[in-house]
Amino acid sequence: MANLFASVLTPTPKKSSAAKGDLETIVDSAAAEYGVDKALARRLVSTESAWDPSAKSSAGAVGLGQLMEGTAADLGVTDRTNPEQNARGSMRYFKQLQKRYGGDDTKAAAAYNWGMGNLDKALTKYGDRWLDAAPAE
Numbered sequence: 001m002a003n004l005f006a007s008v009l010t011p012t013p014k015k016s017s018a019a020k021g022d023l024e025t026i027v028d029s030a031a032a033e034y035g036v037d038k039a040l041a042r043r044l045v046s047t048e049s050a051w052d053p054s055a056k057s058s059a060g061a062v063g064l065g066q067l068m069e070g071t072a073a074d075l076g077v078t079d080r081t082n083p084e085q086n087a088r089g090s091m092r093y094f095k096q097l098q099k100r101y102g103g104d105d106t107k108a109a110a111a112y113n114w115g116m117g118n119l120d121k122a123l124t125k126y127g128d129r130w131l132d133a134a135p136a137e
Contacts, residue, residue: 020051023064023083030087034095040105041091044112048090053083065090110134 024042031041048066049055056062060069063086072080075089094112101107101119111119114135122130 023051023053023087026083027064027087027091030084030091033088034091036091036094036098037105041094044090044094044109045087048113053086054081062086063090065093067093106131 023045027041027045028038030036031038045051045064048061049064051064053064054062055064055066057066061067062069062072062080064083065086067075067077067080067086067089069080071093072078072086072089075092077085077089079085094108097108097111097116098105100116101111107119107123110131119130122133126133
């Protein structure tokens, strides 16, 4: 079953541009700072915002890592459109989720995108088949 989190875990072809190159450097640095795999960090940003620092979702998530206002504030991010702040906050948050879910990148990606509450409910209700409850792409 294709789900919303698969794209974070599946490598995507690399597109090149000077601006994206600068953003990749920022994301790589933030990933290294928080111990997040660089390739995974890049896929997260690609999936969340398509490398657009000003991206805004209909739910109100903003920036490279699509941080919600409250989450950003909790992470010390004061300008969600600032690539450095957003990348650092996003990688810090993803690392927190990896720790919470025992290093399981699929669960961390699901919690990042879908929300911890939704993931925890699905884990409780479906156990090992929790991905069946995940939103489709």
